[in-house]
Amino acid sequence: MNENIELAIKTLGSQVKVANACGVSQNAVSKWLNGSSKVSLEHALKLEKATNGKVRAEDFDLSYADLLSRT
Secondary structure, three states, X not given: OOHHHHHHHHHHOXXXXXXXXXXXXXXXXXXXXXXXXXXXXXXXXXXXXXXXXXXXXXXXXOOHHHHHHHO
């Protein structure tokens, strides 16, 4: 289980609310939670904002390419 996604769900209240905050489907959040899909930098930043910093983008396992695209 992805602890960052678990915290986002706990903070926002449900997988659907996390999905809405990120502009994705509930199924995408489920895949993030069980580790079958990675959270992108874009979505990690949205989660950080939606949770008022309780979930931090830097705590996700982001790829080097994602980090370069931020600069």
